[in-house]
Amino acid sequence: MYSKKVLEHFQNPHNQGKMDDASAVGEDGSQACGDVVKFYLKVKNNIITDVMFETLGCAAAIASSSALTDMVKGKTIDEALKITKNQLIDELGGLPAPKLHCSVLGVDALHKAIENYKDQR
């Protein structure tokens, strides 16, 4: 039921782990099923130079988080804010209908991290 891309990210997630010296952290949980995504950002001159994630959730949530880290690395924070859940879903080669909400988790966690970053300054 999952695309090849999703399975790849699920088996070998990119940028997965904790970051001790993050510029900002954002976390979001799903009301619906009880899952959590956490994003760590390192920002220099408004550019996201490094990013890591941790996720508790289904394969769609893990793959979404992983793909999103690839998408934001090297982008400015404003560019990163513009990434929509649909772009992310396209990047993953689609998600099964009941799993569409899982992609929101990652996007929201990223937004929270960026907000936190902006707040700090």
Place this chain on the structure above:
Amino acid sequence: MKKIYLDHSATTPVDKNVFKAMLPYFSDCFGNASSIHSFGADALTGTDKAREQVANYLHCGPSEVIFTSGATESDNLAIKGLIGALRERGVEKMHIITSIVEHDAVLEPCMEMVKTGIEVTYLPVKANGAVDAEEVRKAIKDNTVLVSIMWANSEVGAIMPIREIGKIIKKHNERKLKNWNNTRPKERGEKPTPIYFHSDATQAINFVQCDVNWNYVDMLSMSAHKIYGPKGVGAFYVKKGVPIKSLQRGGHQEGNLRSGTYNSSGIVGLGAAIVQLDKKNQEKDNKKVAKMRDLLVSEIEKNIPDAILNTDRKNSTPAHAHYSFPGAEGESVLLALDLEGIAVSTGSACSSGSLKASHVLIAMGIRTEIAHTSIRFTLGKHNTETDIRTVVKKLAPIIKRLRKMNPVYDK
């Protein structure tokens, strides 16, 4: 990669002997069992034999066995059929007792009945997933007409105290009738409607001799595909005298109770599958499966820290080992195992269409976060020791990896 199947509660492979018994009924004895000619008679011989085989297993009369498309239909027939028939007889304000851990095939017809003015009591379960028979006694009201309790729970495998419940109901019915008999005809109302006892035995039939007589059961549902038989066929046992209104009309099969051309190959398969459950065979298979299950439990204990066994092995089918692996979401575990060729199931909210954790686990008092990490292993008679060891070998690193990814798990 050798695939390993540990999801026998979902369905089982068709046994070779069952398959062999079914084969002639596709193209050779293809007749319509309701036809009078020899083609029909040949098909009828097959279905008649199967009816006897099912009746022998359940310890009832052949005429008390109705063939259906499976337990879902049987459950619907039991609940809606009984209530419909009683309603036609003028019984009003009826009350049903069931449990919160029933299959949706029981729960949803009950909810449908609620909409028509029927009152339903949903009994809780103990921490091990079993209903307490005392709770049934306490829930009985004057207008109770049906108690529907599953024989074994599909998720954790808990066996319900069916005989005890059956006895409670029987005594209640006898007392009520006696009181009525001892009341002056002028003063007493209509003859009291007894409480009928239905049990969905889908998950139990493979492991427990479901003797309806000994257990005081009036109606029973089962599916062939859980006992190494074919899908799409099952049986409904209904004791002589229990009023049932059919749910579908047409060809008048099964004494008008279940219209529709006999699925003769399937029915023959059901008969052939149930014959294999004779006491000796069943005991042998139960022992074998329990041994594999216990090996799985001890291997998990040795290799995976912080694993919670939700199945109470002292009161469960021999096939069930239901686990929670806190910190590792169930659907992810399932998928990771699947990529290794291993099939299990999960009660995680992520894998349910409704995004709600399994109602059974919640009813057992398991917290949602823990239910979220649940994996159900249900073993079958073909699983080997190597299978089990392979599963745990693959499972341990998967749990470790998912826990490591989890932002809220204390590593």
